[in-house]
Amino acid sequence: MTKAADGRLARGEARKTLLLDAAVRIVGEQGAGALTHRAVAAGAAVSLASVTYHYPSIDDLRQATFEHAGSRIGLEFLALVTRTASQPDALPELCGDFTAHLVADRRTDAIAVFEMILAAGHDPELGPVKRLLDQRLARLLEPYVGSEAAALTVTAAMQGLVLTALAPDPARDPQWLRGAVSDLIRRYRATPRPGDSSWTRS
Amino acid sequence: MTKAADGRLARGEARKTLLLDAAVRIVGEQGAGALTHRAVAAGAAVSLASVTYHYPSIDDLRQATFEHAGSRIGLEFLALVTRTASQPDALPELCGDFTAHLVADRRTDAIAVFEMILAAGHDPELGPVKRLLDQRLARLLEPYVGSEAAALTVTAAMQGLVLTALAPDPARDPQWLRGAVSDLIRRYRATPRPGDSSWTRS
DNA sequence: AAAGTAGCGGTACATTGGTACCGTAAGTTA
DNA sequence: TAACTTACGGTACCAATGTACCGCTACTTT
Numbered sequence: 440m441t442k443a444a445d446g447r448l449a450r451g452e453a454r455k456t457l458l459l460d461a462a463v464r465i466v467g468e469q470g471a472g473a474l475t476h477r478a479v480a481a482g483a484a485v486s487l488a489s490v491t492y493h494y495p496s497i498d499d500l501r502q503a504t505f506e507h508a509g510s511r512i513g514l515e516f517l518a519l520v521t522r523t524a525s526q527p528d529a530l531p532e533l534c535g536d537f538t539a540h541l542v543a544d545r546r547t548d549a550i551a552v553f554e555m556i557l558a559a560g561h562d563p564e565l566g567p568v569k570r571l572l573d574q575r576l577a578r579l580l581e582p583y584v585g586s587e588a589a590a591l592t593v594t595a596a597m598q599g600l601v602l603t604a605l606a607p608d609p610a611r612d613p614q615w616l617r618g619a620v621s622d623l624i625r626r627y628r629a630t631p632r633p634g635d636s637s638w639t640r641s
Numbered sequence: 642m643t644k645a646a647d648g649r650l651a652r653g654e655a656r657k658t659l660l661l662d663a664a665v666r667i668v669g670e671q672g673a674g675a676l677t678h679r680a681v682a683a684g685a686a687v688s689l690a691s692v693t694y695h696y697p698s699i700d701d702l703r704q705a706t707f708e709h710a711g712s713r714i715g716l717e718f719l720a721l722v723t724r725t726a727s728q729p730d731a732l733p734e735l736c737g738d739f740t741a742h743l744v745a746d747r748r749t750d751a752i753a754v755f756e757m758i759l760a761a762g763h764d765p766e767l768g769p770v771k772r773l774l775d776q777r778l779a780r781l782l783e784p785y786v787g788s789e790a791a792a793l794t795v796t797a798a799m800q801g802l803v804l805t806a807l808a809p810d811p812a813r814d815p816q817w818l819r820g821a822v823s824d825l826i827r828r829y830r831a832t833p834r835p836g837d838s839s840w841t842r843s
Numbered sequence: 844a845a846a847g848t849a850g851c852g853g854t855a856c857a858t859t860g861g862t863a864c865c866g867t868a869a870g871t872t873a
Numbered sequence: 874t875a876a877c878t879t880a881c882g883g884t885a886c887c888a889a890t891g892t893a894c895c896g897c898t899a900c901t902t903t
Contacts, residue, residue, distance in 0.1 A: 447849045447900055454850080470763050472674040475890060486852050493850090497891065550762055557759055559808040560752055561672050569808050592802065592821045599801020600794065606761040606771050619794045626828045649870055649879045656880080677860060688882050695880090699861065847902075852895105859890075865883085872877075 455493050457483050459507040466504060467547020471554040474501060498564070505555035505565060508548040509572040512541075520579040530583050531628075535621035538597065542604045542616055553602055585629025593627050657695050659685050661709040668706060669749020673756040676703060700766070707757035707767060710750040711774045714743075722781040732785050733830075737823035740799065744806045744818055755804055787831025795829050 461482035466474050476497065480487045494500035516537065523533050541549045552572070559565040576597075577590035584590050597620055604616040663684035668676050678699065682689045696702035718739065725735050743751045754774070761767040778799075779792035786792050799822055806818040 445849080445901065450900095451850065468763060470673075470760060476892090477890070488853070489851050491851095491892070495892080553759055553762075556804060556808065557755055558672060560755075561670060563809065566808055566810065570810055570812075573805065588817075591805075592825070595801045595805035595821070596798035596825060597801065598804065599797045599799065602758060602762075602801060602804070603775065603793075603797035606758065606768055607765065608768065608772055610772075615790075619797070623794070623798060647871065647879080652870095653880065678862090679860065690883070691881055693862070697862080845903085847900105849900080850898085852897085854893105854895085856893085857891090859888105861886105861888085863884105863886080865885105866881105867883105868879105868881085870877105870879075873875085 451493070454485070454489065455503075458485070458490055458493060459504055462500065462504040463508045463511075463551045464547045466508070466554050467545075467550040471501070471551075471558060474504060476500065501558075502564060502568070504551065505558070506568055508551035509555060509568060511548045512552050513572055513575045516576060517579060527583055530580075531621035531624040534597070534624055535617040535619075538601050538604070538620045539614065539617035542601060543613065549601065550605060553598070553605070556598070580624070583624070583629065584627045589627055589629075593624060596623055653695070656687070656691065657705075660687070660692055660695060661706055664702065664706040665710045665713075665753045666749045668710070668756050669747075669752040673703070673753075673760060676706060678702065703760075704766060704770070706753065707760070708770055710753035711757060711770060713750045714754050715774050715777045718778060719781065729785055732782075733823035733826040736799070736826055737819040737821075740803050740806075740822045741816070741819035744803060745815065751803065752807060755800070755807070758800070782826070785826070785831065786829045791829055791831075795826060798825055 458479055462474060462479045465478050465482055474497075476490045476494070477487055479500065480490045483490075490500070494503055519533060519537050520530070523529050540546075555565060556569050559569040573591065573594055577587065577594045579590075580593055581587055581590040584593055600616060600619050600623065604611075660681055664676060664681045667680050667684055676699075678692045678696070679689055681702065682692045685692075692702070696705060721735060721739050722732070725731055742748075757767060758771050761771040775793065775796055779789065779796045781792075782795055783789055783792040786795055802818060802821050802825065806813075
């Protein structure tokens with residue numbers, strides 16, 4: 440065989456993960472503007488050259504960071520929904536819990552994802568990354584809300600709720616997001632039955 | 642009276658508006674990271690010192706830019722809702738039109754507002770600015786959706802829809818946002834009547 | 844063993860951008 | 874008219890940053 444296991448490559452991949460974890464933390468805590476080669480090097484306690492070696496240009500670093508953050512959130516959400524596939528009625532509450540925890544923990548990867556979404560507005564290169572994430576999230580909701588179009592709408596609306604909850608507001612109930620998200624999803628449930636009490640809010 | 646009209650002050654205010662208009666355009670087109678004293682000076686065709694005179698630090702410039710963008714959108718939305726106060730049933734469609742136009746025109750002030758919202762996540766100084774805008778928007782929807790809490794939820798969800806629509810996606814129907822927004826608001830209408838055909842989607 | 848390559852530390856250079864400073868013209872107040 | 878203030882234009886300094894380059898080490902292939 441022409442290629443065997445290269446210990447160096449494995450080490451490189453591990454280093455990349457280390458760098459991207461640090462990068463996501465930086466973006467989440469200080470915004471996309473703070474993402475620099477040097478900041479990542481300092482955050483991961485490695486040399487500048489190690490960062491520029493794996494991500495030569497700042498655009499490389501940005502894109503990889505956003506993909507990393509997006510895939511982390513996406514996979515976690517996938518795990519959640521898969522876990523509850525047997526109990527579709529619990530989906531609204533579970534999504535509420537999921538997003539509430541995301542915000543309560545000030546998960547830097549969640550914030551980083553929004554930085555990416557926004558950057559996609561004026562950086563065409565990031566558009567596909569955002570669309571892929573949206574489609575993954577929407578597909579999980581599709582069985583519950585009925586159509587792909589409705590799933591995309593709910594996905595986008597959920598992002599809006601999370602975005603608002605991310606801005607600290609001492610006057611707002613910390614549990615607001617949980618209720619708002621579950622309520623939102625419930626309102627988009629497919630085939631509403633007018634007599635169903637779970638359709639209208641209690 | 643100790644103070645009379647100072648022509649210099651009036652000129653300064655006019656210059657400030659000129660600067661902020663350029664600043665909003667820059668943020669909307671290139672993101673918050675591109676907002677620099679020099680970029681604004683170039684965009685407004687004035688000297689660098691003129692920008693640093695009115696906004697000595699970059700934080701001053703950022704905050705003023707975000708307030709400027711937020712108030713522009715807020716006032717426009719206020720005008721829309723006020724204009725239609727006599728026909729509350731038309732609100733969903735009008736909001737759909739409003740947001741659709743915002744995105745279709747790639748309104749830089751709209752994009753700038755989102756940059757602000759996101760920046761408020763890690764910049765406490767911008768929190769109040771965002772809250773003020775949200776409250777203004779929510780108050781306009783409150784009569785329609787019934788409660789302040791629901792109005793805030795709809796406001797946040799709308800922002801999510803606009804945010805998604807701002808990222809260019811050739812595969813998505815340009816009219817998607819209009820329908821999604823009006824549908825969203827309709828789903829949050831107060832005291833839904835199950836038999837009403839406008840409640841369920843056609 | 845020889846050659847090649849991935850990973851990475853160190854250094855350096857040019858650019859960008861925040862900010863300070865100086866001077867001046869025009870308008871305002873005393 | 875004299876003093877004062879606003880609103881600049883011009884210039885410069887310094888820190889941060891993107892990026893290129895050199896060289897060394899360890900691992901892999903031949």
